[in-house]
Amino acid sequence: MTAALFDLTGKTALVSGASRGIGESIARLLAAQGAHVLCSSRKLEGCEAVAASIRADGGSAEALAMHVGDAAAIEATFAALESAGKAPDILVNNAAANPYFxxxxxxxxxxxxxxxxxxxxGYFWSTVQAAKRMRAKGGGAIVNIASVNARRPAFGQGIYSMTKAGIVNMTEGFAKELAPHGIRINAVLPGLTDTKFASAITGNPKIMGMMMQLIPMARAAQPDEIAPAVLFLVSGAGSYVTGTTLTVDGGYLA
Structure with missing residues (x-):
């Protein structure tokens, strides 16, 4: 009974930024629960490697290139998936940019x-494209990967933090509009996670020393510690959850 709550058999899940880090861990976990996973990122090569590895482990996955900073590319991707009968039941908006520190x-x-x-x-337009097709299918689930920076802006990451706060607000707004169509949308707020994306922090001993004093668990998360929160929100286990934020941060915001 408990295992069935997390079963995604028959579902198609699109995960952006799935070539590494948190996105890769999410893609692997959703596939392990039976979903056919569409691994996407701006560059196809990394996603092809992840998708091939998922298939080698007995899962179902394929790679596709989608630059979430390009609205036309997002539209084209979702149109092509719909034409191929692969319009996603699950969308995980995970790709992110932070070019300045x-x-x-x-x-x-x-x-x-x-x-x-x-x-x-990118998150907004991907959500619009996915939700329109989910509405036609009778429902779906969307998760936006935000950040603890949405609640507590970090020094050196002001604009990045601002966009993450916008994602939370957008999630809450969409939740009210999409619920009547059987579509749930939530956000996950990871804390400091040991990824290449966060290397400006994790690779700086001085900054890490300060961060360890702010995180009660006194360590960074691993990507596979974030993915289960996404699984809960897209699965039957989270069937009555929409418009919420699930924080996974080792106690940082406590």
């Missing part, structure tokens, strides 16, 4: 625009 006053406009285009506009 430093004071907001010194940030150039190009870095600002890239951060907003990927983290906010």
């Amino acid at each position: 430093g004071p907001m006053l010194d940030m150039d406009l190009g870095s600002y625009e890239k951060t907003v285009e990927v983290n906010l506009r």
Whole structure:
């Protein structure tokens, strides 16, 4: 009975930013629970390796290129999936950009625009494209990967934090609109996680020393510690959960 709550057999799940880190862990876990996983990122090669590894482990997966900073690419991807009968039942918006680390006053406009285009506009437009097709299918589940920075902006990550706060607000707004169509949408707020994306922090001993004083569990998370939160939210176990944020941060926001 308990295992059945997490069974995703017959579901198609699109995970953006699935070539490494948190996205890869999410893709692997959803596939392990029976979903056919569409591993996407801007560059196809990394996702092909992840999808091949999932298949080698007995799962079902394929790779596709989708740059979430390009609205036209998002539209084309979802249109092609629909034509192929693969419109996703599950969407995990995970791809993110953080091209600048430093004071907001010194940030150039190009870095600002890239951060907003990927983290906010990309999540929004991917959600719109997925939800329209989920509505036609009678339901679905969406999870947006935000960050603890949505609640507590971090020094050197001001604009990144701003976009993550926007993702939380967007999630709550969509939840009210999509619930009548059988579509649930939630956000996961990871804390510091040991990934290449977070290497500006995890690779800096001074910053890590300060972070360890702020995290009660005194360590960074591993990507596979974030993925189960996503599984809960997209599975039957989370059938009455929408518009919420699930924090996975070792106690940082406590």
